Amino acid sequence: xxxxxxxxxxxxxxxxxxxxxxxxxxxxxxxxxxxxxxxxxxxxxxxxxxxxxxxxxxxxxxxxxxxxxxxxx
Numbered sequence: 001x002x003x004x005x006x007x008x009x010x011x012x013x014x015x016x017x018x019x020x021x022x023x024x025x026x027x028x029x030x031x032x033x034x035x036x037x038x039x040x041x042x043x044x045x046x047x048x049x050x051x052x053x054x055x056x057x058x059x060x061x062x063x064x065x066x067x068x069x070x071x072x073x
Contacts, residue, residue, distance in 0.1 A: 001067045008063040012051030020054070021047040028066065039065045 011027025012020055024036050031039070037047050043061045045054075054062070 001063070004067045004070075005060060005063040008066060009051075009059055012054070012059070018050075019047065020045065020049050020051045023051055024066075030070065031066075035069065039069055 012023050015023050025033050
């Protein structure tokens with residue numbers, strides 16, 4: 001989902017010097033940090049990773065995982 005991809009990227013870069021988990025937590029209020037940690041883990045991402053270190057492919061996998069979790073609720 002293209003809109004989810006861009007929402008994920010925007011959230012990852014919205015707050016400077018924050019971990020990806022904290023940025024996603026602020027950008028995706030519908031999930032708690034535990035859920036976001038699980039989603040990130042399913043993509044092979046540690047909670048301490050920063051958004052600027054991700055590749056486009058990792059962002060795509062992460063946004064797909066978020067989209068799947070959101071639509072399974």
